Amino acid sequence: MKNITFSLIIPVYNAEIFLKSTVNTILNQTYKNIEVILVNDGSQDQSLKIARQMAEKDARVFVVEQKNAGAAVARNNGLALAKGDYILFPDSDDYFTTLKGLEEIATLLDESHADVLFFDCIEVTEKEVQHNFDSNFRRENVFSRSANKGLENMIKANKLTRSAWTKVVNRDFLLQNCIKFPEVSQTEDTGFTADLIFYAKTLDWYEKKFYAYVKHDESITAKRLSTQVVKDSEKVISYAMARVKDMEDLKQKNVYLSYMAYPYMVLLGHAKELAKRDKETSKQVIKNLKEYSHLLNYDWTPRVSMIRKFYSIFGYYLTVVILGKAMDRIYKRKGI
CATH class of the missing domain: 1.20.1050 (Glutathione S-transferase Yfyf (Class Pi); Chain A, domain 2)
Known part of the structure; x- marks a missing residue:
């Protein structure tokens, strides 16, 4: 388990309000074998300054700069630099709900060696914050099944989201199948997940709502x-x-x-x-x-x-x- 490394690629665009707290939920994970790649997508606020400050304080943080081109390009540029065994794709305004998440995921992947591991999420708004982080979907529905059956079970249970941030993906699997994000505006996750479904042979599931999707007035979906x-x-x-x-x-x-x-x-x-x-x-x-x-x-x-x-x-x-x-x-x- 200790040999598994995670690369977390985060596109950053005008995220000065959320960026530090988002990255801290990663850096404070009990599992320390990680790298955080912050891809500044031409931000006009203090995001780049904040990213550089975090990189100065923690050697696991790396900052990449690009002209504003969107999250898909940012993620692909991050993928080109990533060195981890597995890749995660958090957004710059969201956070992880438990500090033990990556440690527990590493344990699962040490057993399954899955091409893709999926996990559950919660939605957070100003009016509502969930406090139950246990998923109501069991690992046995995915890990102990063929890829087709595991995906069928997830779809029928409404657990297969398009979002890249609910997945942990093997980097070698991505490279071998030339999987990247389609470089379009906003909907790149749909195509990326379609590629994962098409190529993946082994899957796993983490029984926690590990990811908090924060909905606010500046969200793309708003x-x-x-x-x-x-x-x-x-x-x-x-x-x-x-x-x-x-x-x-x-x-x-x-x-x-x-x-x-x-x-x-x-x-x-x-x-x-x-x-x-x-x-x-x-x-x-x-x-x-x-x-x-x-x-x-x-x-x-x-x-x-x-x-x-x-x-x-x-x-x-x-x-x-x-x-x-x-x-x-x-x-x-x-x-x-």
Whole structure:
């Protein structure tokens, strides 16, 4: 266990309020065999100064600078420098919920040598902070199963998130399969996780809500999607779906399409909602995405199951209208 090293790659953009506390939940872990790579993405505040100060105080912290290019480019630049056996991808405004997390994960990986280890998370807002950090999903549902069965169990339990920050990934596995983040705005995690699902042969699960996702007014998710983000999301979906025709393993194909069904459904809602600001792009994206409408039949994810019923009754375009209205209500409920 002591030989396992972790690289934690953090894109940093105007994160002066949160950065120090985020990094401290890493540096204060009981497991010390780590490196923290802070990739400053052209910040305009004091983030770079704070990052450099932390690097001066702790030799495990490294600072990389780049012109503003987004989180995907920052993570890929961090990957090029990482030396750890396993890689984690925290965001600069979130934190780990337990200081023993990396130590316990190292113990699991010492046994499983998994390509990817997954863990649970909590959402933190100004109004609500959770205090129960035990996951209600058991390791035996993943570790003791084939990769396809483990992924199926996670999808059906709504535990397979798109977010990169709920995963610990073997660096050699990434290098051997040339896996990087698609360099797009905001939706890179969807494509990255699709690659993990496609290539991974061995999986593991950590039975803790190890990651706290902090939702605040400056979060990316606190804004309606722009035209560019919707276009980039379409590119990610299209690229991920292009490999399906070459899948010969039916079980793997079912798992892969069941994973893709939820981000596809969400994108349909965003694309329709975009019509309020860019009707032409909205119409074109919705037309393009119709090619993959069969994804709505893959309802392992609980949130897709209800939409499948609408799709079977009303068809594609009316279902898109329903999803657009639902997305608009979600934004209004959040005050966006």
